[in-house]
Amino acid sequence: MVSALVAGIWTQLLSPLSSNYTTVPSLPPFAYLKIDTMADAKKKDSRLERAGVSGYNKPKRTPGHAKKSHVVVAKVGDQIKTIRFGEQGASTAGKPKAGESDKMKKKRASFKARHGKNISKGKMSAAYWADKAKW
Numbered sequence: 165m166v167s168a169l170v171a172g173i174w175t176q177l178l179s180p181l182s183s184n185y186t187t188v189p190s191l192p193p194f195a196y197l198k199i200d201t202m203a204d205a206k207k208k209d210s211r212l213e214r215a216g217v218s219g220y221n222k223p224k225r226t227p228g229h230a231k232k233s234h235v236v237v238a239k240v241g242d243q244i245k246t247i248r249f250g251e252q253g254a255s256t257a258g259k260p261k262a263g264e265s266d267k268m269k270k271k272r273a274s275f276k277a278r279h280g281k282n283i284s285k286g287k288m289s290a291a292y293w294a295d296k297a298k299w
Contacts, residue, residue, distance in 0.1 A: 209237070209244070211237050211244060211246055212237050214246075215235045215236075215237050215246050216235070217235065217236065217237055219237075220237055220238070220239035220244070221236065221237075221238055221239060221287060222236065222237075223235070223236040223293055223296070223297045224236070226248070227252075229248070229252060230252070231248075231251075231252055232248035232249060232250055232251075232252060233249075233250035233251060233252045233253075233254070233298070234248070234249050234250045234293065234294075234297055234298070235247070235248050235249075236249070236293050236297075238287045238288055238293070239287075240286065240287050240288055243288065245288055247288075247289075247290050247293060248290070249290035249291075249293045249294045249297075250294050250297070250298050254298075256275075256298040256299060257269075257271045257272040257275070257299055258298070258299075260272070272299055275295070275299050276295065276299065279291040279294070279295065283295045
């Protein structure tokens with residue numbers, strides 16, 4: 165039973181015909197290594213792990229950060245940038261709610277007017293993400 169298992173493993177390791185195995189130039193020609201292409205393709209970017217976000221362009225609250233309330237790893241094309249935005253503890257208007265006060269409507273409109281130029285710069289600006297996540 166054990167010899168059949170060992171023979172099966174050796175057959176799998178030494179089979180050059182399998183597309184999942186390839187030779188390594190620095191090793192003898194009988195040595196074959198399995199290449200896990202899916203694992204290589206799905207490796208998480210270190211910037212995502214460091215920021216603690218689940219993916220690109222997905223903002224996350226950071227209540228433990230000293231100054232900024234949110235973080236996002238923004239990606240546009242090949243350009244990637246970690247952006248921290250929002251004042252920690254600021255009382256923002258949040259998402260529009262049915263029956264919200266005129267004061268909150270004016271507060272939201274004031275923010276958008278004040279930062280409109282920077283919001284229009286797109287995903288690589290902190291103002292864009294503050295507008296999207298906080299206002």
